[in-house]
Amino acid sequence: MSTDVLDLKEEKKSEALFSKKNRQLLSNPLDSDNPVTVQILGICSALAVTVQMKPAIYMAFGLTFVTAFSNLFISMIRNSIPSRIRIIVQLAVVSLWVILVDELLRAYAFDVSKQLSVFVGLIITNCIVMGRLEAYAMANKPWPSFLDGVGNGLGYSAILLILATVRELFGQGSIMKGTPLEVHPFEAMNLPFTGNGVLMMPAGACILIGLLIWAQRARNGYREEA
Amino acid sequence: MQRSNLYILIYTIVLTVVCGVVLAVTKQLLAPAQKMQIELDRKKNILLTFMELKESDDPLKIYSSRVKEYVINFEGEKVEGNAGDINVEKQSKKPKKERLLPVYEISSINDSSKTEFYVIQTWGKGLWDVISSFVSVRSDGNTINGVVFNHKAETPGLGARIKDDPNVYKRYKGKTIFEGDQLVSVEMKKGEGKDYSDKPHEIDGMSGATLTGKGVNAMLLEYTECYQKFLLKRREMYKMAAH
Numbered sequence: 001m002s003t004d005v006l007d008l009k010e011e012k013k014s015e016a017l018f019s020k021k022n023r024q025l026l027s028n029p030l031d032s033d034n035p036v037t038v039q040i041l042g043i044c045s046a047l048a049v050t051v052q053m054k055p056a057i058y059m060a061f062g063l064t065f066v067t068a069f070s071n072l073f074i075s076m077i078r079n080s081i082p083s084r085i086r087i088i089v090q091l092a093v094v095s096l097w098v099i100l101v102d103e104l105l106r107a108y109a110f111d112v113s114k115q116l117s118v119f120v121g122l123i124i125t126n127c128i129v130m131g132r133l134e135a136y137a138m139a140n141k142p143w144p145s146f147l148d149g150v151g152n153g154l155g156y157s158a159i160l161l162i163l164a165t166v167r168e169l170f171g172q173g174s175i176m177k178g179t180p181l182e183v184h185p186f187e188a189m190n191l192p193f194t195g196n197g198v199l200m201m202p203a204g205a206c207i208l209i210g211l212l213i214w215a216q217r218a219r220n221g222y223r224e225e226a
Numbered sequence: 227m228q229r230s231n232l233y234i235l236i237y238t239i240v241l242t243v244v245c246g247v248v249l250a251v252t253k254q255l256l257a258p259a260q261k262m263q264i265e266l267d268r269k270k271n272i273l274l275t276f277m278e279l280k281e282s283d284d285p286l287k288i289y290s291s292r293v294k295e296y297v298i299n300f301e302g303e304k305v306e307g308n309a310g311d312i313n314v315e316k317q318s319k320k321p322k323k324e325r326l327l328p329v330y331e332i333s334s335i336n337d338s339s340k341t342e343f344y345v346i347q348t349w350g351k352g353l354w355d356v357i358s359s360f361v362s363v364r365s366d367g368n369t370i371n372g373v374v375f376n377h378k379a380e381t382p383g384l385g386a387r388i389k390d391d392p393n394v395y396k397r398y399k400g401k402t403i404f405e406g407d408q409l410v411s412v413e414m415k416k417g418e419g420k421d422y423s424d425k426p427h428e429i430d431g432m433s434g435a436t437l438t439g440k441g442v443n444a445m446l447l448e449y450t451e452c453y454q455k456f457l458l459k460r461r462e463m464y465k466m467a468a469h
Contacts, residue, residue, distance in 0.1 A: 051381075051382035051383055052382055052383070055382070080237070081237075082229040082233060082234045082237055083228070083229075084228075084229070084234060085234055085237070085238065089237075089241060092241055092242075092245055093245075095245075096245050096248060096249065099249055099252075100248075100249075100252060103252055103253060103256050103260075104256070106256070106260050106263065107256040107259035107260045107263065108259065108263075110263035110264070110266070110267055114267075114376075118378075118379065171383055172383050177390075178390070195383070197434060200381070200382070200383045200384060200434070201381075
């Protein structure tokens with residue numbers, strides 16, 4: 001993953017819009033400020049949609065899109081939002097984007113929409129979206145807010161993909177099932193394979209997330225503040 | 227910054243109206259495309275009960291050349307109506323005898339006057355949410371040719387295998403609905419890995435998804451009952467033709 005971050009930085013150096021601070025908005029959520037493993041947000045959907053990689057990828061796109069544009073929009077109108085009703089205003093904006101995504105999928109990507117079914121709607125209640133609106137977009141300009149949304153969406157996507165890869169590979173013995181890239185590594189290598197039932201269930205994902213958080217904190221030297 | 231109540235009130239109204247208008251306009255604009263997708267999906271599912279669809283195939287064209295739709299009642303008689311307009315979910319809430327049932331009659335690819343399959347439509351409850359299926363029955367009115375399941379929320383990798391795993395839904399092929407004139411339907415058993423090839427009314431189960439299997443069994447039994455008279459009539463016709 002670290003190479004991805006480097007690529008991003010190099011590619012965007014020439015653009016003034018991507019100052020060092022703005023670049024960090026994109027890169028920090030991938031590791032040191034990851035929404036799932038550090039901020040512990042969006043756990044529920046990370047458990048629900050990571051049985052296979054295909055729905056996880058769609059969910060990742062959906063959430064990144066919604067977080068980015070909700071952040072952008074809320075930030076644009078942040079000075080006019082009355083603080084007493086700010087949460088419901090945020091919710092309305094998030095719902096608007098989510099429903100738009102859902103309707104578009106239904107019209108132009110019906111198979112995807114069928115597969116995601118309720119999960120698209122659940123983006124509305126995803127803590128990452130609301131969390132970023134409240135913590136960042138309400139107090140920052142539109143462009144950095146947009147980047148913050150994209151960054152957090154990508155951070156969430158990264159965790160989702162890691163979980164989905166492990167769960168699909170050891171739970172079902174395949175990778176990218178249901179896409180043109182589908183492979184069955186165990187079959188291909190002629191290894192005996194029995195699916196791991198725990199990984200197919202949300203409990204398995206919960207244990208995996210725990211291991212991920214542990215590994216990441218051990219690496220980054222995280223200390224709980226007293 | 228503290229705002230006046232009036233400001234908040236106006237803000238709320240404007241926000242609601244703007245969101246409402248945006249959503250209403252989107253829905254209106256996308257409605258035709260969405261309707262087409264649902265229609266296409268239904269037709270594809272019907273075709274998939276008796277044939278494989280390749281990327282290059284045009285499902286709508288095949289459908290219009292081979293499928294004849296009509297509606298029947300519990301007695302197996304044709305009634306007025308359009309099969310595509312029947313809401314199977316709504317019908318499933320009525321008593322069996324009052325339901326309207328869609329039938330899709332598939333003509334033979336070589337001889338369009340000959341019927342090869344009858345596709346019936348079912349609706350039931352899985353473990354988490356609704357499940358549904360299209361079942362193609364051969365012209366003998368008894369032998370299942372293929373089943374296409376759909377589900378809303380069965381567990382991926384477990385119950386969802388009814389839709390995703392060809393090894394599961396292909397188990398129905400060749401099984402029979404009637405024993406003599408007695409309706410028995412086809413039952414998915416508990417546990418997985420046994421050989422049921424000599425049992426005409428039983429198929430191997432899905433390990434870890436017994437409850438979805440039970441839902442499927444209940445659904446198939448319910449709907450073979452609904453279509454019983456229709457199918458029995460087809461059997462008679464088939465036997466007569468054979469003589």
